[in-house]
Amino acid sequence: MIKRFLLFFIPLILFIGIGLILESGKIKIGYKDFNENISFEKNKVFSTKGLLALDSTSINFELFKDKTTLLQFSFNGCGPCKRAKQLFPNLLDNSPKNFQIITLSIDNYNFWKKDNFDKERWTKINIGDSELKNSLKITEYPTYFIINEDGKIISRPNNGIAAIRSLYQITPSTNINLIKESIGELKYTNRFWNFIFMYASMYSVLFAIILLFIFLVKLTQRKIRKSKIANN
Template sequence: MKRVIFIIVSFVIFITFCLTLGSLELKKTYTDFKEDISFEKTQKFNLNGILKIDSTVVNPKILADKTTLVQFSFNGCTPCRKAKDRFPKLLNQTGKNFQIITISIDKFDFWKPLNENKNIKRWTRLNIGNSNLIKSLKIIGYPTYFVLNENGEIISRPSHFSGIKAIRNYFKIKPNILDLFIEHIRNLLDSNRLFNYVFMYTFLYLILFGVIILLRLLIKKRWVTKYKNNA
């Protein structure tokens, strides 16, 4: 029974160790991010035509005195949803001078009843309404991100998968090992690679375990032979 417990515990420790090593690779995502070439920098972000959930227009003052991450998305966009799942964590890592605005390009009547329209502080959900931002900002893929300064001016256009990375870099957020570990697990789950990952390292564990057992037997045999010769 003790051997079984030892094997199980050692296996869990081994897998955890491998996952931890893999999670350390994510550390660079807190400092590096890709940015699309943008001609909109220093341009004011125009909210004309953008609608709130109550069908009213948006007050431009919403962009004042805060750094803002804007995400253009639509219902059914998997990368958009995965990023939104990580937004609460990002908000917890930043201060009151940061906010997130997500702008859905879905038809207003379709978008309004969606479950994503929940009340979370410093995260505002809006609808594209009659705005011409998609055309004027040349948005052709989703999610599309923009980072705005405290004056509502565009200061960065991160690539499609670098919105969160850009904010981490901007605010110089330093991750702890637990954050990296959890994010690594989520990335594996999102990409359906967790099973393959565990299978690969289980196979490696069995090889290492077999090698250790073999070495132990050889050492034991050598000591037994040496003892008999001395006797």
């Protein structure tokens, strides 16, 4: 009984593991992705008008001086935004010291106070109902911009994290980290259990086909043996 149990579940775990490896392969492609939405904002100097820090003080242009900046437009209830924030620390640890991330939130100040984190080169700014999001045509979240050392917008990438990884040639340190990242992606997009169910179902069908094949082979062999005995 135990052998039959192991015969089914050990290959099942390996099968799901193969699925995770395939899923992590999709994540790995993103490390070389610099697709962008070319738009009217490109090469314009980014305006800091209306930007407020957590203490409600105005943000001046010095924040962007001599730095490459990834701007993320976000809000508290945005799932993909939260997923991206989970990846920001690793992105900062593997990028040059003149690179920074600035998250711009349309939430009010009270929402920001609940979201507590402390990471060097990562600044959180409240824009509320600022005209900034309208002037930059922000219609979906997260929206990303990359700003160069001169304060000019050089890109509006579809995926800010993938774009920075590509820009600085950041690669995953190990395949295990890739698998962990793919699991995190599945969880944050609420696809993890669907993924497990899908691969378990595929494996069960495959396992049933193999058992049926073995049964038919044995049945054929039995008929051949009976035929030989009858002929003798």
